[in-house]
Amino acid sequence: MKISCNMIRDLLPLYVENMASQDTRDIVEEHIASCENCKKRLEEMRTLEELPIDTDIAPLRNIQNTLRREKLQTIILSVMITLVFAVVTMAYLTTPAYISYNENAVSIIEQGDGTVLLNFSEEVSGFHVEQYPAADNSGYVYDITTWETIWHQKISKNNLENTVLNPNGETVASIYYYNTDGSENTLIYGDPITDGSVITLPRLVLSYYVLFAIGFLLICGIGLAIFRKNEKIRNGLEKIILLPISYLFAHLLIKGLNSTTYLARRDFYAILLVTISLYFALLAGRNILKKLSIKKPKTTLK
Structure with missing residues (x-):
């Protein structure tokens, strides 16, 4: 067959x-x-x-490493966004609502050993003291103010303890209570340091930081325009420009459009913490979007 x-x-x-x-x-x-x-x-x-079996696992390992990096970037993005939300929420809850001077808000207690105590009422959740030498060298002048916060009103009811104003035995010449509405300071202890009125103005240090961030942002923007065809420099500038963007956005979240402050250190640290969190969140988001744009197939219109 x-x-x-x-x-x-x-x-x-x-x-x-x-x-x-x-x-x-x-x-x-x-x-x-x-x-x-x-x-x-x-x-x-x-x-x-008879063809040999390919036992090279390097390509699979590269894919595994890529997936691991993408997962890590997603985790970083989520954690940083959560941290930004937490910091902004905490900053809002602890934002000072300054208390105009009244005799019940703070009282002065002079001890026999020369120390001076500050006694606060229940409504006070925080205070700030500035110390500087008197012009006539008679001692030190103290400017104080108090505030309440949403955190103190709604969550924590802990009252402030008496605070020693001069723990090292400094001579207290005068104590002024300053308001934050532009009105003149109120003398609550000692002798006046001047015949006229005294007004404590807010600090402008945050304004300088905002101007610096705007200037830095413009410089980076110009650099991106100049080096847009140089991939290496452009990638570096794209990462750097996220810093001023993060700072400006953090300032808006913490201070809004206001750049003056009576508590420069507190506000700056809050802005800085949000800036760092935002920067890493934006950096992770940029990398994720960049990878997605590479994976997306390009279509051409005929």
Whole structure:
């Protein structure tokens, strides 16, 4: 019986794998002895079988590392956004609502040993004191103010303890209570330091930081425009420009459009913490978006 080439080719895989019976093997061998096409097909199959198995796991490891980096960036983005929300919320809850002077807010207690105590009412949740030498060298002048916060009103009801104003025995010449509405300071202890009125103004240090951030942002923007075709420099500038953007946005979250402050250290630290969190969040978001744009197939309109 004549066996067609198609039938032999169906049997070749079994023949190559040594899974055919002896009768089938005899039929295949008899056919390929006289058929060059099937013989060539058999040789090709044997060649494919002898190809070495690729055991290089480097590509899989690269994919694994890429997935791990993307997962880490997503985690960083989530953590930083959560941290920003937490800091902004805490800053809001502890934002000082300054208390205008009244005799109940703070009282002065003079001890026999010369120390002076500040006694605060229940409504006071915080205070600030500034000390500077009197012009006539009679001692030190103290400017104080008090405030309440939402945190103190709604969450924590802990009252302030009496505070020693001069723990090192400094001579207290005068104590002024300053309001934050632009009105003149109120003398609550000692002698006046001047014949006229005294007004404590807010500090402008945050304004300088805002101006610096805006200037830095403009410089980075100009650099991006100049080096837009240089990928290495452009990538570096794209990361750097996120710093002033983060600071300006953090300032808006903490202070709004106001850049004056009576508590420069407190406000600056809050802005700085939000800035750092925002920067890493924006950096992680930038990397994620960049990878997504690379993976997205490009389509062309015809």
